[in-house]
Amino acid sequence: MNIEFPKDMIKGTFSIPVQKEQLYQRIKLQRILIRNQEVIQISSFTKQQVIHENIALDQIDMYLNNILDTSFMSLELYTQDYKYGYRRTKKGKILTNKVRQQSAFVVLEHNKKKQYLLEEGMIIPPLIDLGIMTPTGKIVKAKFDKYKQINRFLEMIEDEIQAETYLKIIDFGCGKSYLTFILYYYLTFVKKIQCDIIGLDLKKDVIQHCNKIAREYNYDQLHFIEGDISAFKNEEKVDMIVTLHACDTATDFALFHAIQMKCRYIFSVPCCQHEVNLQLKSNSILPISKYGILKERFSAILTDSIRAAILEYYGYKVQALEFVDWDSTPKNILLRAVYSGHKKEESLHLVKEWMKQLGFQQKLYELCFTKIKDA
Ligand SMILES: C[S@@+](CC[C@H](N)C(=O)[O-])C[C@H]1O[C@@H](n2cnc3c(N)ncnc32)[C@H](O)[C@@H]1O
Incomplete structure (x- = not known):
């Protein structure tokens, strides 16, 4: 697969594992800043623990394509204004959608939770x-x-x-x-x-x-x-x-x-x-x-x-x-x-x-x- 993902993504989630018993059950993505450099932090969840790694922005398309190809059926990405959905069908086709959001900084979490400009989970070193x-x-x-x-x-x-x-x-x-x-x-x-x-x-x-x-x-x-x-x-x-x-x-x-x-x-x-x-x-x-x-x-x-x-x-x-x-x-x-x-x-x-x-x-x-x- 060779999908181009939005360059301004803030966060995202892979869900629906391809194999029920595979090592990683869910993967979360979060744009963070480390030593003045923006990277995407990958948090991969096994049944017992979470493993973190950081991926440079110019490598992220390759990473996302690979994971969507091999390990998960669904990916959601958020930018400041849009939510993007990618869904792999059983025949291997990718269905996409894009929905306008009021602002990702205020709508990402559950409605009842108070939303902040800098939401919890956004890592500020x-x-x-x-x-x-x-x-x-x-x-x-x-x-x-x-x-x-x-x-x-x-x-x-x-x-x-x-x-x-x-x-x-x-x-x-x-x-x-x-x-x-x-x-x-x-x-x-x-x-x-x-x-x-x-x-x-x-x-x-x-x-x-x-x-x-x-x-x-x-x-x-x-x-x-x-x-x-x-x-x-x-x-x-x-x-x-x-x-x-x-x-x-x-x-x-x-x-x-x-x-x-x-x-x-x-x-x-x-x-x-x-x-x-x-x-x-x-x-x-x-x-x-x-x-x-x-x-x-x-x-x-x-x-x-x-x-x-x-x-x-x-x-x-x-x-x-x-x-x-x-x-x-x-x-x-x-x-x-x-x-x-x-x-x-x-x-x-x-x-x-x-x-x-x-x-x-x-x-x-x-x-x-x-x-x-x-x-
Ligand atoms: C209650 S703390 C608040 C600190 C910070 N703004 C915050 O909200 O976390 C008040 C601060 O004002 C500083 N401060 C009080 N009078 C000052 C003065 N005349 N000149 C410089 N700093 C002063 C104190 O040293 C203290 O760190």
């Missing part, structure tokens, strides 16, 4: 090193919430960047950098958008470790820098900043840099908004202040509302989105801000009113209106 994924592409149970958050974070980004061909991005407070690595992988290898990404964090050992992994996988456009967000200096044009749970006022410094650098996109999930909470006088917000937990949540919402309003003032269109459910993390509000150039003067007016009435200071306000001259 650095994530194995970072301890979030097992070598067979399973997500480590303890890391599943993080993985879910990052997938949703990607969805929020993806909605906005359809027309982009290049993005320079900074992840402020990148920590262990699951988001940073996944974002790099997703943009570079899935979306094929060229990007330069920098992760910045205070922690020296974490930064060293992340740089080591990035170099190991030849992720040439991904770099990690040790430093304090508040002291960050940059001369170059930056298109996007992301923050995921950068603590307390670290988020304000990141937003401030984004405004200064005139970034087009800001995706920020704040957390630990202590600054305002510590300043609010009980009397000014009765009866909320009678209950610590309510005061804390009110302060967090107030803080993020101020941040959103300041971004609006600087010409951003802002959304506050619940990006994952509460069970995954209670710090589940993502501020998505896209530069529109349409400045909202009245938003700043409201910020000043709130601060005056409730008697508090807010870091982003302080940074913007004492440091940006043309505010």
